[in-house]
Structures are given as structure tokens and as C-alpha cells.
Amino acid sequence: MITYTDSNEEHFLEKLASKLGRPTPGKIPTRHISGPPDFWTKTQPSQDELLQQFIANAERLTVKCQLISNKNDIQSTIGGWISEIKAKSIICWDSPELKQASIPDICQNLGLNLTLWNHQADRREMIRQCANVDVGITWADYGVANTGSMAILSNPVQSRAVSLLPPVHIAILKRETILPHMGDIFTKLDYTDLPSSLTFITGPSRTSDIEMDLALGVHGPAKVFILILG
Amino acid sequence: MTTLMNENFKKRIKFALHNKSMREAIKKATTILKNNRLKAAEEMGDWDEWRQRGKDIRSHVIANLDYYLKQFADNVRAKGGKVYYAGQAEDVIQVVMEIVNQHQAKTVAKSKSMISEEVHLNKALYDRGIEAIETDLAEYIIQLAEEPPSHIIVPAIHKNRNEIADLFSKEAGKEISSDTPSLNAFARKTLREKFLTADIGLTGCNFAIAETGSIVLVSNEGNGRMVSTLPKVHIVLMGMERIVPNFSDLEAVLNLLPRSATGQKYTSYTSIISGPSHPGELDGPEEMHVIIVDNGRTNLLGEKDFQEALRCIRCGACFNVCPVYRQIGGHAYGSVYGGPIGAVITPLLNNDLKNWGELPYASSLCAACSEACPVMIPLHELLVKLRYRRFKAGYTSSMEHMAFKVFRHYFGNPRRYRFAMKSGYYLQRPLMRGNHLEGGPTPLSGWTNSRYFPAVAQKPFRQRWDEIQKGSEER
Numbered sequence: 001m002i003t004y005t006d007s008n009e010e011h012f013l014e015k016l017a018s019k020l021g022r023p024t025p026g027k028i029p030t031r032h033i034s035g036p037p038d039f040w041t042k043t044q045p046s047q048d049e050l051l052q053q054f055i056a057n058a059e060r061l062t063v064k065c066q067l068i069s070n071k072n073d074i075q076s077t078i079g080g081w082i083s084e085i086k087a088k089s090i091i092c093w094d095s096p097e098l099k100q101a102s103i104p105d106i107c108q109n110l111g112l113n114l115t116l117w118n119h120q121a122d123r124r125e126m127i128r129q130c131a132n133v134d135v136g137i138t139w140a141d142y143g144v145a146n147t148g149s150m151a152i153l154s155n156p157v158q159s160r161a162v163s164l165l166p167p168v169h170i171a172i173l174k175r176e177t178i179l180p181h182m183g184d185i186f187t188k189l190d191y192t193d194l195p196s197s198l199t200f201i202t203g204p205s206r207t208s209d210i211e212m213d214l215a216l217g218v219h220g221p222a223k224v225f226i227l228i229l230g
Numbered sequence: 231m232t233t234l235m236n237e238n239f240k241k242r243i244k245f246a247l248h249n250k251s252m253r254e255a256i257k258k259a260t261t262i263l264k265n266n267r268l269k270a271a272e273e274m275g276d277w278d279e280w281r282q283r284g285k286d287i288r289s290h291v292i293a294n295l296d297y298y299l300k301q302f303a304d305n306v307r308a309k310g311g312k313v314y315y316a317g318q319a320e321d322v323i324q325v326v327m328e329i330v331n332q333h334q335a336k337t338v339a340k341s342k343s344m345i346s347e348e349v350h351l352n353k354a355l356y357d358r359g360i361e362a363i364e365t366d367l368a369e370y371i372i373q374l375a376e377e378p379p380s381h382i383i384v385p386a387i388h389k390n391r392n393e394i395a396d397l398f399s400k401e402a403g404k405e406i407s408s409d410t411p412s413l414n415a416f417a418r419k420t421l422r423e424k425f426l427t428a429d430i431g432l433t434g435c436n437f438a439i440a441e442t443g444s445i446v447l448v449s450n451e452g453n454g455r456m457v458s459t460l461p462k463v464h465i466v467l468m469g470m471e472r473i474v475p476n477f478s479d480l481e482a483v484l485n486l487l488p489r490s491a492t493g494q495k496y497t498s499y500t501s502i503i504s505g506p507s508h509p510g511e512l513d514g515p516e517e518m519h520v521i522i523v524d525n526g527r528t529n530l531l532g533e534k535d536f537q538e539a540l541r542c543i544r545c546g547a548c549f550n551v552c553p554v555y556r557q558i559g560g561h562a563y564g565s566v567y568g569g570p571i572g573a574v575i576t577p578l579l580n581n582d583l584k585n586w587g588e589l590p591y592a593s594s595l596c597a598a599c600s601e602a603c604p605v606m607i608p609l610h611e612l613l614v615k616l617r618y619r620r621f622k623a624g625y626t627s628s629m630e631h632m633a634f635k636v637f638r639h640y641f642g643n644p645r646r647y648r649f650a651m652k653s654g655y656y657l658q659r660p661l662m663r664g665n666h667l668e669g670g671p672t673p674l675s676g677w678t679n680s681r682y683f684p685a686v687a688q689k690p691f692r693q694r695w696d697e698i699q700k701g702s703e704e705r
Contacts, residue, residue, distance in 0.1 A: 009303060012315040012524070016296040016470075019532035028301075029294040033286045035478030036485065037279040057495070119512040126512055127460060131426060147495040156510035160459045164452060182496075183481040191442055191477070194309075196508050197459075200500040205452040207414070208492075209368035209384060211391050212259050215414045218367055219421065220452025220498070 036183065043180075050145040050178045051230070057148030061203030062216065063224045067175070074227065075106045078170065081225050082110055085168055087134035089113040095157045097139045101172060101229065107137070119156040127161055136166035140201075140226070142185045143178035147202055150226065151185050154197040163201065169221040171201075175230025239564065239588045246562040252388045256380075256559045259387045260550040266493020267547055267602070274485065284486045285606040287479045288541035291440075291471070295531065298440040298473045299522065305443025309505025311518040318525055319349035325521050326351065326432075326465060330360055333463055335429035337361045341447070341454040342369055343434030344544065345467040345523050347379065347566045348579075362432075363424045365453040367417050374401055380560030382567065383491050383546035388559055421453070431457030431515065435468035436544075437483060438520075441476040444504040445520065448488060448497040455499050464506070464515035470522050471540045483543060486604040490545035526579030535615050539574050541605040548599035548609055554592045563589060570599035570609045577616060587620035629673060654686045 017024045045053065055065045066077050082090075090107050092098060094116040107114045115129055130136065139158070140150035150171055154160050163169050179185055182200065189198070205220030216222040246252065271277040291298055303313040316322040322345065330338070338355060340346065340362055352373070355362040364373040368386035372379060374397040379385030386394070395408035398416050406416050433454055437446040445466050447454040458464050474480050480502075488494040507514030530536045549555045549569035560568035565576040565586065573593060577586035590613040593599075599609040620626060640650040661667040667683040669675055677683055 008315050009300070009313070012317065012522075013296045013300055015524075015528055016299070016531060019528050020293070020296065021532055024296040024300065025294060029290070029297055031286075031290050033283065033290075034475065034482075035283070035287075036482045037276070037283055039275055039279070117512075119510055121512070123512050127426065131422065149496055149500075154511060154514065155508065156512070159511075159513050160455070161513045164455050164459060181481070182484065183478060186477040186481060189477070194442055194444065194502075194504040196503065196505055196511060196514055198502040198504075199455065200496060200502075201498065202494075202496040202500070203498050206450050206498055207367050209366075209371065209386055210394060210410050210413055211255065212262055212384075213391075213410045215410050218414050218418055218451045219365070219425075219456055 036181075040181070041183070045145070045180060047176065047178075050180060051175060051228070053145040054143050054148055054178045055228075057146065058203070058224075058226060059148075061148060063148065063203055063226055065226045065228060067228045067230055069230055071101070071229075074101060074103075075109060077227060078103075078106055079110050081170065082112065082135070085134070085223060087112065087168065089115070089133040090135040090137060091115045091117060091130050091133045091162055091166060092137045093117050093139060093157055093159060093162060095139055098137070098172065103137060103172065117157075117159045117162055119159070127165070130159075130161045131165040133166050135168040135170060136162040136164070136221070137170045138163045138172070140171040140173040141177065142188070143173050143226075143228075144182050144185065144200065144202075145178050145180050147182070149182070149200045149202040151182075152199050152201065153195040154199075155195060160197050160199065163199070164220050167217060167221055168223045168225070169201075169204075170225045170227065172227050172229065175228050178228075239562075239592075242562040242564055243558050243592075246558040249388075249559075251390055252559055253557065255390060256387055257556055259381070259384055260556050263383070263492060263546075264550040264602075267490055267550070268493075270489035270493040270495065274489070280482070280486060281604050281606050283482045284543070284604050285541065287474060287482055288543070288605050289538070291473050291475065292531070292537060292540045295471065295473065298475060299470060302438055302440040302443055302473055303520075303522070305441070306505070306518075306520050307443075309443050311443065311505050311520055314519065314521045316521050316523045316525070322349045322467065322521060322523055322525070323351060323354045325519075326355070327358060329463065329465060329519055330355075330430065333429055335360065335463070337363065337424070337428045338430045338432050338465075339363050339365055339424050339428035339457045339461060340369075340432045341434065341449060341457050342366045342385075343432065343467045344382065344566065345434060345469055345525070346432070348525055349523075351467075363421070363428070365421050365424065365457060366449075367414070367451060370417060370421065371397060374398070378561065378566070380568070381546060381549055382544055382569070383549075388561070425453075425456040425460050428457070428461045430463045430465060431459075431461035432465045432467065433458055435466050435472050435520075436487065437474050437480060438468055438472045439475075439477060439480055439502075440473050442504055444502050446480060446484075447501045447503065448484075448499065449501075450492075450494075450498045452499055455501055458501065458503060458515065459513050462515055463517045464503075464519070466518070466520045468520060468522050470524055470527055487543050487545050490543075490547040490602070490604040526581065529578050529581050530575070533578075536574075536578055536612060538607050539571070539578070539609075539612060541607055542571055542575070543605060545604060547602040547604060551598040551602045553594055553596060553598070558592070563592065565589065570613070571607070574607075574609055574612045574616065577620075583616070583620045583623050584625055587616070587623070587625050590614075590616040590620070633673065648692075651686055651690050655688060658685055
């Protein structure tokens, strides 16, 4: 009887080494090539180009984007989306960035039934509540211009469920955090202290499993809106 | 060529060839996927340079797999995850059961994992009274149909909407209409409840990052995120070769995988998960268990030719361009992995050329698979090498040996060759239809009944060559 814990690691790895016909290397193997091709990082688009690219790529995936330069326009933009989807309830991160943009207040002004994600509440209860609202609203930490993706890092305030369970996701993104490629976001990470989850969201939840017929929102949100502060 | 294949494989192929709706569906899907891939590659600059990077990164990992696995495992443990090593299928089941029992779990919600197909995990759990629910829409469909996947990326490619509606109606206990929105709504509602109540979430692993102990999941539906976010326990089934050294390498392979699979830039969700939830986080798993699985992969390691197949990133691009797969679909292969890559790795993973050695013949050796492969696995060459291995192992039929002996006898000597051509010209007459042959005795009929076999010319080219040369000199 083997116990399947870390203890049989040695045996497992020895077998690999013997197949490869050498002892396991003691230090990181040297190599000359890693990562994407060199030309990939050569081009440096301007902030404006990055914004245009981001919006074009996201919209191709049905994501609605709106650039806001005046803080006073946030409410009317979100209000427009809310009435478009006829939402009544909303869940929002209780995060300093969203508060600074007055998002919780705006939700209340719009007459929405607002829940704040509370990481000190009961787990099961909070997740259930999140699954029962019409919209989840979050901050997005980065944008990826060449794919129209947004990156969200998890932490106690930045819940994973809020961008996943409700049928609609609204994200707030700062214009200057839109970077050319996914790799540019990787370089911003602290590898000694990674978030438990780093999620790239590229458009709504989708499937083509039934006769290659595209359908949105099979498990995650069917609609995604991105408000870009710039 | 009947003598090359065993009866079961032949039967499965015949069965598939008579399934017209399945073949239509496969042709449609693979054509869409193939065209999407070509379009997605176009905008990436020099696509072959990307493929070369994919090849270099993955080759380097495989050549140093023991080092990187150790590094990966150490980093998973440093982040609070647990690591297990499973040599064979039974080991995987035992580890999963240990975790299940520890938590007295009743239900396991799964996102797509090919390893779980390899080890027949669902059946094993079911036999032990545990409910395992597939949550990828296609996997859910074929779980209800009690069928294996027929394509690595679109597993229910062979099912049409009416069949799906029947399955869902049976499950719902009421009629579900066959339009896409109704089918999707039923799946969303049913599976949502499973996500919320499952005791354990189980996922595969698209990539694992050695430097940080992170695992990477790509999914379009979001079920991968659900099962790695909502249940308190997350089990990861990981093929031992899934590693990339660092985040920079991850960017390279992530630009290859979705583009090659479906033609998307990225899938809707790419999750990079590093250990269980941090203190204070309310969602996400409290425990993370990573099971590193061999299950025959070491058979390819250290094999100069076949080690290359371990580079595979499971995109399915080779399926979509394969003229054989496009005709017979995935089930005809009879193996967990079909298509060109399946024909290569199945006999090797199982270390069994006797029962699986026929799969490498399910190829026309046109090399479209090798050309499509984002990590440049020379699939068609490996198929030939496997055929040779099967021949060496003595599994080819005596009929085939005889045929090649005869061939060598006549084609190895000019006089005998001339004689054979001359007699061939007369002997072929009863079979001639215009300028090609039809029917005849086996094994000849194995070719003439389904393919074009040109008749031997009255005046062979050798003779005409002299005249042609003369003619050109005169000019």
C-alpha cells in the first residue's frame, strides 16, 4: 500500500531521471530561449492606440465599452446600462477604488437593491446572495490591449464570485492600466506574493457545444460592460 | 488494406462511416475550427516563429522534467497546496477517494479533464457511491448519453440538437425544446445548483508554472472558474508533462493554445491559480490538492523519437485537419485520445502495440497534422515509426509480409520487373474499367474497391522514354 503524499516524490522523480539517462539537475537548467518571439515586445503603441485596440477587441466579443473623462458621467453611463438590461439588484466589491469612484452610492442613487461583498460574512450565504442578483460590479486591475481582456487579482475584498455568478458583469478600468500584452501584466506581478487567483476575462461566457452554434452566458455572465476611466 | 487492422477497429470505422449525421457534424465543426485557426494565426506576425518558441519551451521542459516537477511541487507546497504523485490510473482513483473520504464528500463537480477520462474516474466514483458531475456543456451532454468524448476540444461534436434535447428532456422529466437558448438555459440552471452545492471541485490543468507553483485553466463557459471558486476543496488532475518554466513561457504557450484550438485570441477565462485561498478570502477553495499523473507518460520519456509527443498542449488542431478523423470521427479510434496525436500516444501510453498498434494506420501520412501542430510535433513521422515498431514486434500479418516479399522480388530486378509489367497488362484485363481497375481478389480489392488504381499501360514509360528522347534529339 502506497501512501500518496509527498513521500513518494523521490521515487517518482528518480524514475524520470533514469528514463532521461542522467541524475536530476541540481540547479535550474540553462537555456538560451524563453517566452514569446523577440518581435512580440518590440512595438510600443501609444496610450491612445492601446485604448483603441482594447475597445475594438472587446467590442468584437460583444463587450460594451465606454470611455469616461468626467467623473460626473459615471452615473448616467451605468444607469443607461442598468435600464438596458432591466436590472433590479446588484452586488459590488467593498473596495477603496470603487468607493473613490462613488460606485456604491451611484448604485443606490439608481434605485438598485445593493449588496456589498462582505468577506467576513458567512461563506455559503454570501455566495448564494451573489448568485441571486442581476449584476456584479468590480474593479479591473489591468486591461490587455491586443485581446480586449481584463485582469483581476483576487484578495479578500476582490472576490472572485462577483465577476462570475451574476448574469451581467460591469467592470471599471483605468485607462492607464491598459497594457499591450498579457506578458506586460505578468511583469507587474510580485512573484513572491501572487494572488490566489489571477483571472483574465475576455468577453462573456460562451459555448459553441451545440452544433457549433454560439451561445453566451452558459455559466458565467452573458453580458459584460467596461467603463474606462481616463 | 484489410489485413492491417483488427476486426474491432474495422467494425468501428464501418459503423462511423454509416453514421451520416455524425459525419456531417464533424465536417462542419472541423472546417470552422480549422479556418478560425488559420485566421487567428495570421495576425500574430511570423506564426512559425511562435511555433518554434512553443517547440523550444516544451522540449526544454520535457528534457528536464524531473527538475521542473520538483520545483513546481516545492512551490505548490510553499503556497499551502498539497502534492501527490500518481504512477497509474488506480493511484489517481485512490488519491481522489482519500480526499473524498476525508471530507465525507458526496458530490464532485468537474470541469474538463482528459486525465479523468484516461483513468475512468467518473465510473470509479460512481461505483463508490460518489456523484461526479461534468459541468462543461459538451461533457455534460455526453455524460448523460454515457458516451466518451469524440473530440478533445468539442467533445460532443457528434451529437445534434435533437439528440441533446432528448437527453435533457429525460433528465428534466419534462420536454426541453431543441433551440440553443432553451438547451443552454436548462444546462445553466441545472449545473448552477451543482456548482453551489458540490463538496469538491475537480479540474484538469492546462499548464503548470514551475517557478511559482501556479496552475493555469482556460475555459470559455466559466465552469472551470466555478469549480475552482465555489467548493471548499479543489482537486487538480495534472498530466506530469503540463509544465512551463515561468510566466514568460506561459505567455508564449497561451498565445498558441486558444488560437490553435478554436481560433480565439484567448478563451473567455484564463485563470492562474496559486495555492488555496488566502486568509480573509471568502470564496475560493480552502484546500488545494494537486495530483501529478504519469499513467504511461514515462514510456515516451527518453525515447529519442517519441519523447517529442510529450510536447503536446492538447489543442486538437491535428484532429481538425486530419482527412481520416474528418471521415470517421473520434469514437472509431476506440481510445481516449483520437485524431493524429491519439494515434501516436495511445499505443505508447498503454505500452501495447498488439491492441493499439493499428491506430497509426488511421492516417494517410499527408502531414497536415504536423503542419498544424503549434509545438511542431512531427506527427506523421511518428506514425510511420510506430508502424515500423509494430512490424518489428511481429504484429503485422503474414499476408502483408508475403505481399512485400513479392513486391521486392519483382521490383528489385529490371528483368523481373519487365516481366511483371507485361503479364500485369494481360492479367488485369477482366478488372479494367476505362483506364483504372475495379474489384478483383483480396487483398487487391481492399484497394480497388475504395481507391483509384490506374491500369498498367500498354506501352510502359520505360519504352516511351527512349522514343521521347529520340524525338527531342531530332528537334
